[in-house]
Amino acid sequence: MTNNQLCKVLIIGAGPSGSIAGALLQNKGYQVTILERQQFPRFSIGESLLPQCMEFIKQAGMMEAVVNAGFQYKNGASFVYKNQQTEFSFEDKFSEGIGTTFQVQRGKFDKLLADEAVRMGVDIQWQMEVLTADFSGDKPKLTVRNQQGEILYYEADFVLDASGFGRILPKLLDLESPTGFPVRQALFGHIEDRINDNQFDRNKIRITVHPGVKDVWYWLIPFSNGRSSVGVVAEPSFYSAWDNNDTALKDIINQDPSLRRLLKNGVFDEKINTIIGYSANVKSLYGKGYALLGNAGEFLDPVFSSGVTIAMKSATLVADILDRQFKNEAVDWDKDYAAPLQRGVDTFRVYVDAWYDGRFQDVIFHQNQKPEIKAMISSILAGYAWDEQNPYVKNARARFNTLAELCR
Ligand SMILES: Cc1cc2nc3c(=O)[nH]c(=O)nc-3n(C[C@H](O)[C@H](O)[C@H](O)COP(=O)(O)OP(=O)(O)OC[C@H]3O[C@@H](n4cnc5c(N)ncnc54)[C@H](O)[C@@H]3O)c2cc1C
Structure with a gap:
């Protein structure tokens, strides 16, 4: 193997996790190289941010750039089922921390984070696809293909995927491993949404439960330029009645009366993905x-x-x-990385499970809502899923189960 490129930290991918990790490590004095398969801007799904992630953007020194980029301001989430509607305002949350965020076109957002990482000294190499990885020796070695189809070799002290x-x-x-x-x-x-209903709040993601099939749902994420991201989620068999995605998405949107009304002038001018x-x-995160x-x-x-x-x-x-x-300090990857990360993921998992079995909807559409409990749930929906001060985080599943029982 000749011409090995030597790096301290090598990151595969320049999405949000790669750029934020790259910037944080570079700012701590380590030389970071990111290898990214594509050229940015590129399309990515995942456009509605949560306020908690603004804290991480701030830590990485990218807050000013994100705030000044002209993205759609976001302060909460709205849930709709038939004629019921309920809203969560993230500023009325239990946890400390930033209470607002943005709805972003990921092409622009991810490029902005990557540009910020470069500004801080991170070396991003575009159109470099990682093909193989070998961790058997002293140092990890990666094989990479560049845009010309040439094979290059990289060696690093540590690799972040x-x-x-x-x-x-x-x-x-x-x-x-299975999920x-x-x-x-x-x-x-x-789409160009052309929403002209002045009751409609562009500052919130709107999640709508399908009127006939309760585990099918839609998102509507307005952007700041008059366009919106729209989508539907279902098990694959639900789509079997359609033979193309464009017609399927439009038809399924029209199955919900409130969305049909809101998007009646919408122009579907881009390919449906x-x-x-x-x-x-x-099996293991490290x-x-x-x-x-x-x-x-x-x-x-x-x-x-x-x-x-x-x-x-x-x-x-x-x-x-x-x-x-x-710095040669003792570290325990399980205790210091996998376990703490998992705690927040597990909090979200309680709510995802309850969404698909319908108990989350029972709770949020219940008529007698206690503001202090709503604030605790609002914190989780705002992304503060690691805040152990919040009883709905600390004992997430037990607390939610009790609440759902009471609401039923
Ligand atoms: C339907 C759907 C809707 C979603 N909506 C939301 C939402 O509203 N809000 C939200 O927060 N999240 C949402 N998500 C999740 C969100 O898309 C991801 O969690 C987020 O993008 C993860 O960021 P990341 O940095 O881990 O990876 P990514 O953003 O996927 O970035 C990975 C990068 O790695 C590069 N790469 C891949 N393979 C290689 C390789 N071999 N060599 C070099 N580079 C490589 C890719 O080109 C890419 O740029 C949604 C997901 C789905 C499926």
Whole structure:
């Protein structure tokens, strides 16, 4: 093997987890190289952020750039089922911390984070696809293909897999493990929404339960430029009546009276995309010479928009532990990385489970809501799923089960 490129930290993928981890480590004084398969801006799904992730953006020194980028302000979530509607305002939350965020076109957002990481000194190499990884020697070695099709070799002190749904190390190292969730499929696209209902709040994501099939749901995420991301999530068999995605998405939207009314003038001027079987898990989030970030580790479900927040949380945890490891301090990857990350993921899992079995809807559409309990749930929906001061985080499943029983 000749011409090895030597790096301190090598990150696979320049999505949110890669750029935030890269910036944090570079700011701690370590030389970071990110290898990204694509050229940014590129389309990515996952456009509704949670306020908790603004704390991570702030830690990485990127707040000013994000705030000034002109994204759609977001202050909460609205849930709709037939003629019932309920809203969560993230500023009325139990936990301390930032209470607002943005709805972002990920092409622009991810490029902005990557540009910020470069501004801080991170070396991002575009159109470089990681093909193989070897952790058997003293240092991890990666094989990479550049845009010209040439094969290059990289060696690093440590590798972070931030390859998202690419899941490069889980595939190469046989780390994949079942998620426990049924396979679901999303159809989605960006439209010119032409919403002219002045009751409609563009500052909130709108999640609508399908009027006839309760585990089918839609998202409507308005952007600041008059366009919106719209999507539907269902088990694959639900779509079998349609033979193309464009017609399917429009028809399914029209099945819900409130969405049909809102989007009656909407222009579907872009191709409708689909993604199937996106929930994923791994046997381990770390190993000798590597750790998995964001979606390369575990991905639950899109319903509570937790993906980018979990991705950034993993980046902040890894940056701290790696810093300590490089300083030859004792580190315990399980105790300091996997377990703390998992605690927040498990909080979200309680709510994802309750969404699909209908108990979350029983709770949020219940007529007698206690403001202090709503504030605790609002905290979780705002992404503060690691705040152990919140009883609905500390004893997430037991607390939620009791509440759901009371609401039934
Ligand atoms: C239907 C759906 C809706 C969603 N909605 C939301 C939402 O509203 N809000 C939210 O927070 N999350 C949402 N998510 C989740 C969100 O998309 C992800 O959690 C988030 O993008 C994860 O970030 P990441 O940095 O881990 O990976 P990514 O953002 O996927 O970035 C990974 C990067 O790695 C690169 N890469 C992949 N393979 C290689 C390779 N071999 N070599 C080099 N580079 C590589 C890719 O090109 C990519 O740029 C949704 C997910 C789905 C499926």
